[in-house]
Amino acid sequence: QVQLVESGGGLVQAGGSLRLSCAASGRTVSNYAMGWFRQAPGKEREFVAAISWSGGSTYYADSVKGRFTISRDIAKNTVYLQMNSLKPEDTAVYYCAARATPGYGVRTHDYNYWGQGTQVTVSS
Numbered sequence: 001q002v003q004l005v006e007s008g009g010g011l012v013q014a015g016g017s018l019r020l021s022c023a024a025s026g027r028t029v030s031n032y033a034m035g036w037f038r039q040a041p042g043k044e045r046e047f048v049a050a051i052s053w054s055g056g057s058t059y060y061a062d063s064v065k066g067r068f069t070i071s072r073d074i075a076k077n078t079v080y081l082q083m084n085s086l087k088p089e090d091t092a093v094y095y096c097a098a099r100a101t102p103g104y105g106v107r108t109h110d111y112n113y114w115g116q117g118t119q120v121t122v123s124s
Contacts, residue, residue: 001026002113004096009118012086016122020081022096022115033104034072034079035111038092038120045095049081050104059104064090086122093117 008020022034035050049060049070058070069082079096097111105111 002029002032002098004098004113004115006094006096006115006118009094009120011121011123014086014088014122014124016086017082017084018086018120020083020094020096020118020120022079022081024077024079024098029077029098030074031102033099033101034070035097035099035104035106036070036079036081037095037097037108038090039095039117040092043092045108047106047108048094050106051079052104053102057104059106083120086120088122088124091120091122093119 003026005023012018031053033052036048037045038048039045047061051058051070051072055072067085072079095117096115098113099111
């Protein structure tokens with residue numbers, strides 16, 4: 001089993017930055033692909049970013065490309081999401097997910113484990 005715990009969310013003004021962290025425990029996720037998703041009130045959970053097991057390959061939703069960066073520290077069993085130039089439309093609960101394969105996916109059902117989420121609120 002893998003447990004994922006997100007942190008780093010909060011309230012920020014438009015144009016600001018936040019860095020989310022996702023700490024994995026229970027077993028190593030060094031050979032797992034990892035992803036970030038978000039869900040705004042009344043909307044479906046949507047893909048944000050993903051990273052392969054090695055960190056050598058990343059993929060982003062068009063809405064965050066150029067503003068967000070996903071990375072991972074294998075030694076710390078942790079994945080990060082650096083969010084810059086935040087916009088009010090980025091407001092959502094952000095979820096970390098782990099996929100028990102080396103390659104990443106962009107759909108929620110591609111992932112086997114989920115964190116509880118962390119709230120990000122961007123004020124205008």
